[in-house]
Amino acid sequence: MKKKIELLVRFQETLGMVLLSIFFLAILVQIIARYSAIPLLWTEELANYSFIWAVFMGASVMVHYKAHFAFTFFSDKFRGKKGAVYDVFISAVLLCFTVPMTLYGIRVVIEFWDYNWITLTWVKMGYTWLCLPIAGGAMTLYLAGHIAEDLRTLKSGEAVS
Template sequence: MKKALSYLQKIQIAVGGIFLCIFLGIVVIQMACRYVGIAAIWTEDVSMYAFIWAAFMGAAAMVYEKQHFAFTSVSDKLTNEKLKKILGIVIALIMLAVSILMFYYGFRVTIQFWNYRWVSIPDFKRGPTWLCIPVCGATSALYLIGQIVEDVKALLNKQGGK
């Protein structure tokens, strides 16, 4: 399972990196167009949606690495490794609940807005733009389930070894 999750995370980082490159490229095009006085209204939407995809893919990938935003003031003060592990599991369970909600409501939003059209590029639908939310929620949930399983196994092994 860990190998599959690691592979999924690498794909997610690659997708996020591609969208970040698209974002940066479009920003350069936007600046060049403004400099020469050409109106390229499509660049605002494309850069914004590329950035959103990059951010959501990066956020989920960091959940795998346990590098997500966290308050560590309580866990830093704990000296007992077992308590740290238990606290980590509790935090992962809370994050799992949020990830599941993100998947569920992100999926509903994606369906709701699937046929809406971009203002600047009417041939493009907005649905794929919103798809990053349920993808982030689903992959974050998978990563968290993997972490919880590993942490529970580690706790059980420590208890069984004593």
């Protein structure tokens, strides 16, 4: 399972980098087009939606690496079993966000599937919002893995640093 999770993380990192590159290229093309007085309306939409995807893919990866929002004041205070219990607590709190993000993300995708982009009418808005359930599902998977690992550590009695 860990190898599949690592593969998913690498895929999300790569996808995030590609989409961030598309964002920067779209901005660059938009700047050049404006100075050249060439109306390229699609660059703004492409930049916006590629940035949204990049942010959500990056957020998923950060959850995997435990680089998400946390109160470091407390995590620095707890070591050993208390640290593992605190990690389980933080992961459970984050699950209260990621599970609804996945479920409501699916609803958003279904709701907006038949809408189209304004400038690129052949692109469905459902593809744009597909990042919500994908990121939410990935975050949920990563958090479940963290919880399972912490519970194994607690059960075995090993100290967690």
